[in-house]
Amino acid sequence: MQSQPKAPLSESDKSYEQLRISDLHAYYGESHVLHGIDLQVRRGEMVTLLGRNGAGRTTTIRSIMGLVDRRSGSIVVNGTETVHMSPHRIARLGIGYCPEERGIFASLSAEENLNLPPTLRSGGMSLEEIYELFPNLKDRRKSQGSKLSGGEQQMLAIARILRTGANFLLLDEITEGLAPVIVEALGRVVRLLKERGYTVVMAEQSFAFAGPLADRHYVIEHGQVVECVEAHELDSKRDLLESYLSV
Amino acid sequence: MTELIGISPQLLFAQVLVGLINGAFYAVLSLGLAVIFGLLNIINFSHGAMYMVGAFCSWLGMQYLGINYxxxxxxxxxxxGVIGLLIERTLLRRIQHEDHLYSLLLTFGLALMLEGIFVELFGVSGQRYPVPDLLNGGINLGFMFLPIYRAWVVAAAVVVCFTVWYLIERTKLGAYLRAGTENQALVQAFGINVPMMRNLTYGFGVGLAAFAGVLAAPIYSVAPHMGSSIIIVVFAVVVIGGMGSVLGAIITGLGLGVIEGLTRVFYAEISNTVIFIVMAIVLLLRPAGLFGRQS
Structure with missing residues (x-):
């Protein structure tokens, strides 16, 4: 990379609470999806939300963004209580959101998609840096969003939030349905994000992808956190995790 | 010039011109409807009333405040546009999560109320609005007489339509609008104030209708029912062009105006229904409209 890496985080930064969720309940219409989620993420940490389909990982991420019909409890981002804020104000606290369905706009070109999210903070990646990180996107920049492959769409969905200067990223199922070679490339990107000090919350179906990178794993089942596994406990608790995640 | 299959070229060109004029109004009105439908998912039945209010604004301004054309x-x-902002903020926003029918009924009710108020105040008969001095008179093109004001209306409408098209298709602001049309929640999750964007879009859309109303004032008389008579045809134009398609609204608007004009020459009996016949055929062959995304 030509760009300078961000300055290493100081100890005081590392203890800074980027996200604290307490007793979060979330609803879609009449259905009560989250039943009291509690979790904390400190600045610069990479945390995964693990669980089976329908356990509530995606809803947790969507709740942080304010994209559910109704929520109660507390979601403190960067010291600001956000549970009553609308999504655009939450985003401006410096959150970059990569949705499960990728959300590439079909009627916009790849580059228009890339340039769409407004700058939230200074220090975002430049277009050159992004194209260096995702060379495929440079070749496809004039293509219509709908013409991109699944892998390209996923790259683009991540790339466009790196441009905005967001330092807290929510990545929902970024490896889902992608070829191993693309998952490998995404692994390199995520590793770089961690090195650069981004705070990352990822929803994943298994710990295969993020296991080696994450500082902590939260297992979600029936809309609650049922297990919290620190990175150093991963080996000792592997069997337990697998029993939670097996279908 | 000689006659073409029994029809004098003068008549033919005159009707093509009338068609183009009507088409210009269809295009500007359906453009506003398409923009509003695209982002707000509202079928704005008060669009015709806004066109009428626009025409009345220019007439009242001239009559009482000496404001020129x-x-x-x-x-x-x-x-x-400001009236539109208020309507969206105070009424439409409250029902944005309800079924389509609610906003349709609400805007229809508003149209009836606005028409009623203007009938009460000014009566049903039309008020005359003079052609501005600069655009008075006409040019003899040899094969036909071209009133300058009518040429101006077509030119102004085309320029406005393509300016709006450019704004939407080629600028950052337009990219927000197009993205918002596809997935509003995500656009908002990127930090864009979508409620404000919806508000401004509605104001802009009805502002376009008012612009058409001012253009129309010197041609048609300024009357409370001028909007309701044109809006049904405009809805047909939007359906033919494809709901929410900007380019579709412009091209279909102008094209159908000309088709209507030509029908008046060749088979005048169906000139009032030809647009609906076209609509039926298009809906049978391409249910999403000529420019709509077929699913």
Missing amino acids: WAALILAPVVV
Whole structure:
């Protein structure tokens, strides 16, 4: 990379609470999806939300963004209580959101998609840096969003939030349905994000992808956190995790 | 010039011109409807009333405040645009999560109320609005007489339509609008104030209708029912072009105006229904409209 890496985080930064969720309940219409989620993420940490389909990982991420019909409890981002804020104000606290369905706009070109999210903070990646990180996107920049492959769409969905200067990223199922070679490339990107000090919350179906990178794993089942596994406990608790995640 | 299959070229060109004029109004009105439908998912039945209010704004301005045509061309859309902002903020926003039918009924009710108020105040008969001096008279093109004002209406409408098209298709602001049309929640999750964007879009859309109203004032008389008579045809234009398609609204608007004009020459009996016949055929062959995304 030509760009300078961000300055290493100081100890005081590392203890800074980027996200604290307490007793979060979330609803879609009449259905009560989250039943009291509690979790904390400190600045610069990479945390995964693990669980089976329908356990509530995606809803947790969507709740942080304010994209559910109704929520109660507390979601403190960067010291600001956000549970009553609308999504655009939450985003401006410096959150970059990569949705499960990728959300590439079909009627916009790849580059228009890339340039769409407004700058939230200074220090975002430049277009050159992004194209260096995702060379495929440079070749496809004039293509219509709908013409991109699944892998390209996923790259683009991540790339466009790196441009905005967001330092807290929510990545929902970024490896889902992608070829191993693309998952490998995404692994390199995520590793770089961690090195650069981004705070990352990822929803994943298994710990295969993020296991080696994450500082902590939260297992979600029936809309609650049922297990919290620190990175150093991963080996000792592997069997337990697998029993939670097996279908 | 000689006659073409029994029809004099004068008549033919005159009707093509009338068609183009009507088409210009269809295009500007359906453009506003398409923009509003695209982002707000509202079938704005008060669009015709806004066109009427725009025309009345220019007439009232001239009558009581001495505001000339050119100033009205700017002021009337601004006044009506602000009315639109208020309507969206106080009424439409409350029902944005309800079924389509609610906003349709609400805007229809608003149209009836606005028409009623203007009938009460000014009566049903039309008020005359003079052609501005600069655009008076006409040019003899040899094969036909071209009134300057009518040429101006077509030119102004085309310029406005393509300016709006450019704004939407080629600028950052337009990219927000197009993205918002596809997935509003995600656009908002990127930090864009989508409620404000919806508000401004509605104001802009009805402002366009008012602009058409000012253009129309010197051609048609300024009357409370001028909107309801044109809006049904405009809805047919939007359906033919494809709901929410900007380019579709422009091209279909102008094209159908000309088709209507030509029908008046060749088979006048169906000239009032030809647009609906076209609509039926298009819906059978391409249910999403000529420019709509087929699913």
